[in-house]
Amino acid sequence: MIAFxxxxxxxxxxxxxxxxxxxxxxxxxxxxxxxRLSSISKRPTFAVMTVRTAGGGERILRAFSGLINGSPTxxxxxxxxxxxxxxARASAMxxxxxxxxxxxxxDGATGLEEERKALTEASLARIRxxxxxxxxxxxxxxLPEKAPTxxxxxxxxxxxxxxxxxxxxxTGLAEFTLNDDGSLSFxxxxxxxxxLLLPRMLGxxxxxxxxxxxxxxxxxxxxxxxxxxxxxxxxxAYRFHSLFPSSPEVCHTHRLDMDxxxxxxxxxxxxxxxxxxxxxxxxxxxxxxxxxxxxxxTDDEGTxxxxxxxxxxxRPCQVIDWERGKRAVTRWKRIRIExxxxxxxxxxxxxxxxxxxxxxxxxxxxxxxxIKGDRLYGTRKEGERLMLHASSISFIHPVSGxxxxxxxAAPF
Numbered sequence: 064m065i066a067f068x069x070x071x072x073x074x075x076x077x078x079x080x081x082x083x084x085x086x087x088x089x090x091x092x093x094x095x096x097x098x099r100l101s102s103i104s105k106r107p108t109f110a111v112m113t114v115r116t117a118g119g120g121e122r123i124l125r126a127f128s129g130l131i132n133g134s135p136t137x138x139x140x141x142x143x144x145x146x147x148x149x150x151a152r153a154s155a156m157x158x159x160x161x162x163x164x165x166x167x168x169x170d171g172a173t174g175l176e177e178e179r180k181a182l183t184e185a186s187l188a189r190i191r192x193x194x195x196x197x198x199x200x201x202x203x204x205x206l207p208e209k210a211p212t213x214x215x216x217x218x219x220x221x222x223x224x225x226x227x228x229x230x231x232x233x234t235g236l237a238e239f240t241l242n243d244d245g246s247l248s249f250x251x252x253x254x255x256x257x258x259l260l261l262p263r264m265l266g267x268x269x270x271x272x273x274x275x276x277x278x279x280x281x282x283x284x285x286x287x288x289x290x291x292x293x294x295x296x297x298x299x300a301y302r303f304h305s306l307f308p309s310s311p312e313v314c315h316t317h318r319l320d321m322d323x324x325x326x327x328x329x330x331x332x333x334x335x336x337x338x339x340x341x342x343x344x345x346x347x348x349x350x351x352x353x354x355x356x357x358x359x360x361t362d363d364e365g366t367x368x369x370x371x372x373x374x375x376x377x378r379p380c381q382v383i384d385w386e387r388g389k390r391a392v393t394r395w396k397r398i399r400i401e402x403x404x405x406x407x408x409x410x411x412x413x414x415x416x417x418x419x420x421x422x423x424x425x426x427x428x429x430x431x432x433x434i435k436g437d438r439l440y441g442t443r444k445e446g447e448r449l450m451l452h453a454s455s456i457s458f459i460h461p462v463s464g465x466x467x468x469x470x471x472a473a474p475f
Contacts, residue, residue, distance in 0.1 A: 112236045126218040348456065
């Protein structure tokens with residue numbers, strides 16, 4: 064994750080928070096603990112979040128990561144992602160015996176390491192079972208199996224969990240550490256630990272969000288926008304608007320086929336939506352896709368210029384039509400030849416110059432090399448996905464006016 068709602072406003076709040084912590088020589092952390100922040104050898108990560116409550120009010124939330132001075136909580140900071148009382152009971156269950164064994168081992172006793180290890184692992188398992196993370200759809204999730212130590216204890220994740228649990232709309236998030244010179248180092252939610260939980264909690268995999276736009280990495284099989292009927296409501300746009308209800312109802316600036324994975328740009332405001340959508344209409348957005356095509360393509364690159372239209376007798380399929388079709392142009396470059404289960408495939412990059420429905424899928428079939436796993440224009444095995452991924456996108460940011468670029472590696 065590059066950045067998530069790290070707006071200028073919330074960075075200013077982080078600076079205010081840091082100034083408050085450093086403004087007095089008598090400052091201690093947690094407050095009134097007597098533990099000076101400057102004396103802590105391993106500085107914690109702090110985070111501040113701005114939220115909009117259901118009634119439209121604004122709140123500022125604060126969090127720190129892990130434990131400080133042996134405590135996961137402090138006045139003025141949000142709670143961790145578990146019950147404090149249950150955590151204390153689980154921690155104390157084997158604590159006395161573990162300490163006894165540790166002291167005896169230190170005194171030279173042997174044969175006790177296995178018992179201590181077993182008791183420690185049992186305590187950790189109980190503690191891991193206490194974690195509960197609120198999700199975008201009001202459900203709850205636990206810790207993933209074999210998650211690294213410290214998963215669920217990051218400051219930013221605690222704030223996201225608090226906002227989701229209370230139904231508050233997140234408007235800004237900044238995570239930072241305090242440097243010795245009083246400066247702040249900002250960082251995005253970590254991939255190693257938070258990356259295991261946030262897609263489930265948020266319902267979407269965010270690569271970037273700044274208050275004007277968001278770039279998500281849509282998974283294959285998810286609709287970009289709601290379809291007709293309640294059973295087709297769930298989609299990337301629906302989940303985004305559920306998280307950020309103040310965003311425009313039409314928050315998507317473009318679409319990807321349900322079977323296609325990859326980069327999708329959402330808008331937090333009507334102005335941002337209009338600005339990015341106009342770039343798609345003007346064909347100034349630069350897009351790249353990666354795909355696995357059936358068979359071997361010997362040329363290094365080429366251009367497919369074949370007009371398309373809807374196949375009215377076989378919706379939603381599209382067909383090549385040289386008389387009534389709309390112009391469709393795709394440039395491509397070969398990456399390499401691959402052998403999968405004894406069959407040869409060609410991995411290619413696509414550079415669409417037009418944006419017709421199913422364009423890359425139809426053009427691949429047109430040249431005799433359907434995309435692997437294409438249920439409409441090729442063949443798909445049971446459980447197989449369409450091997451097509453929107454891997455890169457570049458456009459002018461609607462606020463800064465600078466060109467921004469994002470990329471996502473193909474998951475196949």
